[in-house]
Amino acid sequence: MIIQFICRAILLGVPLLYGSTGEIITEKSGHLNLGIPGIMYVGAISGVAGSFIYENACGNDLANMNPVLAVIIPFLCAIAGSVIMGLIYSFLTVSLHANQNVTGLAITTLGIGLGNFLGASLINITESELPSIALTKTSSFFSTQLPFADKLGWFGELFLSHDFLTYLAIVIAIIVSFVLKRTRVGLNLRSVGENPATADAAGINVIRYRYVATCVGSAIAGLGGLQYVMAYANGVWSNNAFGDRGWMAIALVIFALWNPSSAIIGSFLFGALCNANNYIQGLGTETQELFKMLPYVVTIVVLIITSMRKKREHQPPQSLGLPYFREER
Amino acid sequence: MTKQPAIELKNITKTFGKVVANKNVNLTAYRGEILSILGENGSGKTTLMNMISGIYFPDEGQIFIDEKEAHITSPKDAFSYKIGMIHQHFKLVDVFTAAENIVLGIENGKYNLKESMNEIKSISSQYGFELNPEKKIYTMSVSEKQTVEIIKVLYRGADILILDEPTAVLTPQETEKLFDILRRMRDDGKCIIIITHKLHEVLSLSDRVSVLRKGEYVGTVNTAETNEAELTEMMVGKKVDLNIHRDEPKNTRDRLVVNSITCVDRTGATVLDNVSFAAKSGEILGIAGIAGSGQRELLESIAGLQRLEYGDIFYFDPKTGKKESLRDKTPVQIRNMGVRLSFVPEDRLGMGLVGNMDIVDNMMLRSYTKGKSFFLKRKKPKDLAMKIINDLEVVTPSASTPVRRLSGGNVQKVLVGREIAASPTVLMVAYPVRGLDINSSYMIYNLLNEQKEKGVAIIFVGEDLDVLIELCDRIMVIGSGKITGVVDARTTTKDQIGLLMTKSDNDGKENGNG
Numbered sequence: 001m002i003i004q005f006i007c008r009a010i011l012l013g014v015p016l017l018y019g020s021t022g023e024i025i026t027e028k029s030g031h032l033n034l035g036i037p038g039i040m041y042v043g044a045i046s047g048v049a050g051s052f053i054y055e056n057a058c059g060n061d062l063a064n065m066n067p068v069l070a071v072i073i074p075f076l077c078a079i080a081g082s083v084i085m086g087l088i089y090s091f092l093t094v095s096l097h098a099n100q101n102v103t104g105l106a107i108t109t110l111g112i113g114l115g116n117f118l119g120a121s122l123i124n125i126t127e128s129e130l131p132s133i134a135l136t137k138t139s140s141f142f143s144t145q146l147p148f149a150d151k152l153g154w155f156g157e158l159f160l161s162h163d164f165l166t167y168l169a170i171v172i173a174i175i176v177s178f179v180l181k182r183t184r185v186g187l188n189l190r191s192v193g194e195n196p197a198t199a200d201a202a203g204i205n206v207i208r209y210r211y212v213a214t215c216v217g218s219a220i221a222g223l224g225g226l227q228y229v230m231a232y233a234n235g236v237w238s239n240n241a242f243g244d245r246g247w248m249a250i251a252l253v254i255f256a257l258w259n260p261s262s263a264i265i266g267s268f269l270f271g272a273l274c275n276a277n278n279y280i281q282g283l284g285t286e287t288q289e290l291f292k293m294l295p296y297v298v299t300i301v302v303l304i305i306t307s308m309r310k311k312r313e314h315q316p317p318q319s320l321g322l323p324y325f326r327e328e329r
Numbered sequence: 330m331t332k333q334p335a336i337e338l339k340n341i342t343k344t345f346g347k348v349v350a351n352k353n354v355n356l357t358a359y360r361g362e363i364l365s366i367l368g369e370n371g372s373g374k375t376t377l378m379n380m381i382s383g384i385y386f387p388d389e390g391q392i393f394i395d396e397k398e399a400h401i402t403s404p405k406d407a408f409s410y411k412i413g414m415i416h417q418h419f420k421l422v423d424v425f426t427a428a429e430n431i432v433l434g435i436e437n438g439k440y441n442l443k444e445s446m447n448e449i450k451s452i453s454s455q456y457g458f459e460l461n462p463e464k465k466i467y468t469m470s471v472s473e474k475q476t477v478e479i480i481k482v483l484y485r486g487a488d489i490l491i492l493d494e495p496t497a498v499l500t501p502q503e504t505e506k507l508f509d510i511l512r513r514m515r516d517d518g519k520c521i522i523i524i525t526h527k528l529h530e531v532l533s534l535s536d537r538v539s540v541l542r543k544g545e546y547v548g549t550v551n552t553a554e555t556n557e558a559e560l561t562e563m564m565v566g567k568k569v570d571l572n573i574h575r576d577e578p579k580n581t582r583d584r585l586v587v588n589s590i591t592c593v594d595r596t597g598a599t600v601l602d603n604v605s606f607a608a609k610s611g612e613i614l615g616i617a618g619i620a621g622s623g624q625r626e627l628l629e630s631i632a633g634l635q636r637l638e639y640g641d642i643f644y645f646d647p648k649t650g651k652k653e654s655l656r657d658k659t660p661v662q663i664r665n666m667g668v669r670l671s672f673v674p675e676d677r678l679g680m681g682l683v684g685n686m687d688i689v690d691n692m693m694l695r696s697y698t699k700g701k702s703f704f705l706k707r708k709k710p711k712d713l714a715m716k717i718i719n720d721l722e723v724v725t726p727s728a729s730t731p732v733r734r735l736s737g738g739n740v741q742k743v744l745v746g747r748e749i750a751a752s753p754t755v756l757m758v759a760y761p762v763r764g765l766d767i768n769s770s771y772m773i774y775n776l777l778n779e780q781k782e783k784g785v786a787i788i789f790v791g792e793d794l795d796v797l798i799e800l801c802d803r804i805m806v807i808g809s810g811k812i813t814g815v816v817d818a819r820t821t822t823k824d825q826i827g828l829l830m831t832k833s834d835n836d837g838k839e840n841g842n843g
Contacts, residue, residue, distance in 0.1 A: 182440075184435075184436075184440040187425075187432070187433060188433065188434065190422070190425075191422045191425070191433050191434075194423065194425070195420070195421070195422045195423070197420060198421060198422055198433070199422075199433070201382075201416070201420045202404065202420070202434030203403065203408060203434040203436075204433070204434045312423065312424050312465070318424075326384070
């Protein structure tokens with residue numbers, strides 16, 4: 001029971017981990033990308049579209065499908081879709097100096113609209129009765145467990161039973177933490193988000209760093225959408241099922257204090273909190289809704305604690321949300 | 330010794346829209362010398378240096394480095410020509426350590442902070458800097474931050490150093506220390522260019538002086554063969570009387586008595602600690618101190634904008650002699666009590682004036698409550714605006730131009746004019762000549778002297794110690810929110826004030842409220 005609860009929490013947490021790792025990279029460059037929910041949604045539908053096309057090309061027959069291609073195609077589609085969204089965001093904010101908050105919200109609205117449009121179109125093609133697309137075959141490749149997972153009892157279930165995107169999320173979060181803290185690229189990126197004028201005077205290409213960070217961040221966030229469809233939802237896409245996971249990912253950035261390693265634990269905690277209402281007996285519908293608020297309550301508590309401690313390292317990047325023009329002094 | 334030209338500028342011109350920032354500037358700086366670029370605010374010194382350091386690109390003209398033409402289009406190019414600029418507003422990342430800031434943006438070589446720290450330490454010991462490379466910038470004093478900036482360019486191997494107003498934020502002692510380091514660098518064969526508008530620094534430090542006026546190059550003189558009067562004439566374009574007129578204070582009586590007030594800021598840190606003093610009528614009380622030592626909070630407490638933890642502020646009415654407490658009163662309550670308090674805050678367009686409103690509307694900000702009619706009467710504020718424009722020679726297209734579009738000096742004149750027009754009995758001014766040219770500065774000094782003559786108690790927060798010593802009657806020194814001493818401006822020296830500015834807590838208590 002407890003093992004199952006933890007595994008479920010991890011499964012629920014991983015999309016958030018992708019989203020927040022992506023958003024942390026973006027925010028470290030000084031971009032407050034509120035488009036993350038839309039970008040994750042586009043990442044999910046792009047992956048769905050990719051695997052839908054591949055499944056159809058193989059005649060919907062599991063035997064014809066190449067496991068590597070079945071994984072790689074949706075994977076690359078998800079990245080491509082979310083990078084395009086990231087590029088739109090960067091072009092608007094960096095090149096056209098548009099307001100970041102407005103752009104972000106527009107990207108979210110656009111992404112969800114686009115996702116629903118594509119989703120509805122695909123559902124239309126399948127001519128199915130249900131308002132959803134089932135890509136169970138592709139999903140089965142995504143959620144292949146590690147060997148020995150079912151032979152090692154609770155250990156196997158807890159550590160080895162997850163899909164490969166879960167492990168990838170953790171690896172990416174650790175790598176990003178390392179890059180931010182220990183490498184020159186990380187130092188440069190952080191300086192761009194803290195004080196772009198300083199970075200510029202030091203010879204760092206602020207525009208390039210902001211573009212690249214936003215697009216890489218979007219790509220990672222998009223994978224979160226893919227993981228949600230392929231692993232959590234077992235390959236079943238239905239419009240608007242993704243819910244408010246994108247916003248939760250942004251909340252997780254604050255919870256993790258802009259550190260992807262802390263976001264790993266944070267995402268599992270958020271996953272557990274989201275899921276707690278299903279494991280506590282005798283809750284009414286209204287109290288269930290209260291439980292669903294828990295991740296946000298925890299985020300607010302973290303905000304209160306960190307702003308009371310006033311530690312400068314725990315504050316958001318100083319130039320977060322601010323545009324940068326060189327000629328303006 | 331034959332002089333090697335390090336950098337030569339030929340016919341440099343730069344315009345921003347219609348504004349000509351630099352016009353046909355020719356300049357040469359040699360290795361092993363300190364060259365001062367002297368000019369008033371807005372004369373184009375910083376723009377010129379920004380073109381050398383790659384922030385801007387000149388519209389016309391050429392730059393030669395070591396007698397070869399150089400195209401500097403970005404800060405990176407400037408580094409490759411071994412040019413390092415120390416900006417007036419420090420370009421440092423607050424949450425990084427000194428070492429991280431120093432290595433920021435260097436592409437070649439491995440990223441190894443330990444090795445870099447050793448190199449930083451060896452540079453420090455070579456020129457006599459004191460710096461802990463692991464210290465975070467936000468915990469540093471201004472002078473430490475400047476040290477980081479200088480080491481940053483030295484670490485990149487710069488041998489042409491440009492310093493933009495480096496002493497604006499330093500105490501006299503810190504300035505002396507910086508000058509020693511600069512002299513050591515010069516003797517090491519580096520070319521040092523220092524931008525400043527402080528004449529005495531030019532004379533004590535540099536080998537040669539180049540003067541700019543309104544974007545144009547006026548000339549270069551050897552420091553040894555010139556004097557303050559000549560340099561000023563070059564800078565301003567006409568002879569200026571550099572002596573500030575000062576009368577003995579007459580009929581001084583306590584006007585405002587501040588009784589051991591203590592304030593804390595939002596983070597709970599004490600910003601004013603047990604401050605007591607008296608401002609007297611017919612006297613200018615100067616306040617000196619390192620920027621951010623509590624000057625702003627002190628003035629704001631008197632103006633009713635700051636909550637007091639302890640202590641009290643008393644006002645003595647000049648007519649009735651009645652003693653009234655200003656504690657826990659809002660600015661409006663203070664005004665309704667009949668206290669005529671005028672305040673020229675340091676943040677002119679933030680607290681003083683509304684940038685998007687014109688001069689007339691800004692006049693009305695002080696008088697809008699007058700009159701009973703539902704509608705505003707614009708006649709009087711308009712007359713006042715015209716009077717200020719005429720009397721103080723405000724350069725503006727009309728009285729209905731948004732003040733944001735006026736130059737710093739003219740904005741200041743509008744603000745000071747409005748505050749003086751309220752015929753105050755207490756006048757508080759914070760850095761009133763910051764960013765002003767010499768003529769405007771002297772006009773402000775004269776206005777303050779006129780008010781002093783009328784028996785107004787004036788509190789003057791300043792940064793230029795020379796001006797404080799020449800203008801004020803008494804100077805109160807504030808350090809970390811404490812009064813570290815009060816001296817007679819007629820007998821004190823800059824060194825004495827400088828020592829009081831950095832005095833530690835312990836010896837502050839003995840002769841604190843002197």
